[in-house]
Amino acid sequence: MQKTYYDPADLRKFGKISDWNEELGSKFFEYYNSVFKEGSLTEREKSLIALAVAHTIQCPYCIDAYTGDGLQRGITKEEMMEALHVAGAIRGGASLVHGVQMMNKVNKLDL
Amino acid sequence: MLKSLHKRHSELAKSKRQVEILSNGIFQSGDLPKFKDKIAESNQFPLKANKLEILQINVGYMCNQVCAHCHVDAGPDRKEIMTKETMLQCLDVIKKTEAHTLDLTGGAPEMNPNFRWFVEEASKAGIKDFIVRSNLTIIRANKKYHDLPEFFKKHNVHVVSSMPHWTKGKTDKQRGNGVFDKSIQALKDLNAIGYGLPGSDLRLDLVYNPSGAFLPGNQMALEKDFKKALLDDFNIQFHNLFAITNLPISRFLDYLIASENYEDYMYSLVEAFNPEAVKNVMCTNTISVSWDGYLYDCDFNQMLNLPVKSKAKHISEYNSELLEGRSIVISQHCYGCTAGAGSSCQGSVT
Ligand code: SF4
Numbered sequence: 001m002q003k004t005y006y007d008p009a010d011l012r013k014f015g016k017i018s019d020w021n022e023e024l025g026s027k028f029f030e031y032y033n034s035v036f037k038e039g040s041l042t043e044r045e046k047s048l049i050a051l052a053v054a055h056t057i058q059c060p061y062c063i064d065a066y067t068g069d070g071l072q073r074g075i076t077k078e079e080m081m082e083a084l085h086v087a088g089a090i091r092g093g094a095s096l097v098h099g100v101q102m103m104n105k106v107n108k109l110d111l
Numbered sequence: 112m113l114k115s116l117h118k119r120h121s122e123l124a125k126s127k128r129q130v131e132i133l134s135n136g137i138f139q140s141g142d143l144p145k146f147k148d149k150i151a152e153s154n155q156f157p158l159k160a161n162k163l164e165i166l167q168i169n170v171g172y173m174c175n176q177v178c179a180h181c182h183v184d185a186g187p188d189r190k191e192i193m194t195k196e197t198m199l200q201c202l203d204v205i206k207k208t209e210a211h212t213l214d215l216t217g218g219a220p221e222m223n224p225n226f227r228w229f230v231e232e233a234s235k236a237g238i239k240d241f242i243v244r245s246n247l248t249i250i251r252a253n254k255k256y257h258d259l260p261e262f263f264k265k266h267n268v269h270v271v272s273s274m275p276h277w278t279k280g281k282t283d284k285q286r287g288n289g290v291f292d293k294s295i296q297a298l299k300d301l302n303a304i305g306y307g308l309p310g311s312d313l314r315l316d317l318v319y320n321p322s323g324a325f326l327p328g329n330q331m332a333l334e335k336d337f338k339k340a341l342l343d344d345f346n347i348q349f350h351n352l353f354a355i356t357n358l359p360i361s362r363f364l365d366y367l368i369a370s371e372n373y374e375d376y377m378y379s380l381v382e383a384f385n386p387e388a389v390k391n392v393m394c395t396n397t398i399s400v401s402w403d404g405y406l407y408d409c410d411f412n413q414m415l416n417l418p419v420k421s422k423a424k425h426i427s428e429y430n431s432e433l434l435e436g437r438s439i440v441i442s443q444h445c446y447g448c449t450a451g452a453g454s455s456c457q458g459s460v461t
């Protein structure tokens with residue numbers, strides 16, 4: 001049994017999830033590939049969104065994949081870091097905006 | 112300044128050692144298939160040369176730069192320079208060849224003392240596309256090179272130049288401190304006399320190599336980004352961008368091993384293998400001539416010292432009938448030419 005939950009080499013095996021359910025696996029990958037094609041947003045913009053989301057959901061595989069993808073597209077480390085701050089700001093904001101609930105409750109209960 | 116592998120007396124300065132590395136390890140254990148077996152799956156082994164279209168001549172390994180990824184292991188310390196005698200032998204072939212493209216490379220080809228004479232003579236042969244691979248900084252390196260743009264223009268040379276990124280940081284990291292600013296200045300000089308402008312016959316193309324252990328992205332998308340950034344930031348224009356994969360040889364191989372990226376990089380090359388790209392790999396229509404006149408299937412094989420499998424081994428023995436149809440000498444570095452959209456000296460191949 002491996003000693004860690006994550007092995008970087010497992011990322012390469014992602015496609016294998018179809019082995020145990022070909023129909024749903026194929027549907028997923030077809031959808032996935034369509035999502036990342038250029039549409040109203042460029043592939044480059046989508047790659048940066050994916051990188052930010054990857055950090056938000058803290059998926060090591062996705063972080064690995066979309067850092068590499070960004071480099072291939074010529075995305076600079078400054079652009080990547082800015083995208084991460086967007087993720088960080090939304091995450092932090094999501095906590096803080098609930099402060100309004102806390103304030104409402106305090107205002108209601110306090111004399 | 113980084114030193115060449117030769118100067119560092121690195122074991123990787125020896126091509127034999129590089130071929131050993133590429134043949135052993137993950138390829139010996141069967142974790143990854145050898146290139147030969149991979150192309151056999153789509154019945155493309157042995158790979159055969161077709162009619163010659165591109166004659167690529169390496170006029171010497173001396174260079175004013177020492178880029179981290181250089182597959183030539185070029186640098187100021189390299190003394191391998193093509194002599195006038197070998198150039199004369201090349202000219203004999205250039206005059207009779209049916210190749211549509213003549214491609215001069217190096218090192219910095221301009222540093223060969225007979226470079227200008229050779230270009231003047233070769234341009235008389237009237238080959239359709241006459242390329243000089245210029246690293247740009249050479250134009251600004253020394254006063255004696257400042258007039259190179261005019262010289263190129265006079266001989267209708269197609270200039271192909273490296274530019275790993277439109278930002279200073281990424282460019283200088285790969286090619287050395289100060290390279291970006293000098294390259295920008297050289298591109299402005301070329302633009303000023305008409306090179307690279309829309310509709311201009313003076314062709315100026317850029318070569319993009321990834322600045323690290325990753326593959327190049329889509330060539331068209333990168334070209335779009337390069338064009339926009341260079342125009343917006345520096346008012347520079349060029350025609351096309353060639354996205355070229357770094358092959359795992361020489362200094363790039365050294366970097367991959369030292370940074371512990373070698374295996375992952377080979378995995379990504381093999382995973383991105385595209386059987387369609389095999390049909391158009393450049394060795395199928397190219398001959399590469401080394402500084403001392405020997406013939407190779409490509410510049411990469413030249414650096415690995417894997418000569419052509421033909422009775423005609425030297426430019427003085429050039430014989431199109433003997434060379435056409437020859438089996439190409441391959442090894443695992445060839446995966447670099449078949450990954451994704453494929454890669455050649457003219458960029459993607461599919
Ligand atoms: S990559 Fe080109 S410019 Fe850089 S060291 Fe090699 S030959 Fe010189």
Ligand code: SF4
Binds near residue numbers: 408409410441444
């Ligand atoms: S490395 Fe050379 S021999 Fe191998 S596929 Fe590429 S061009 Fe052909």
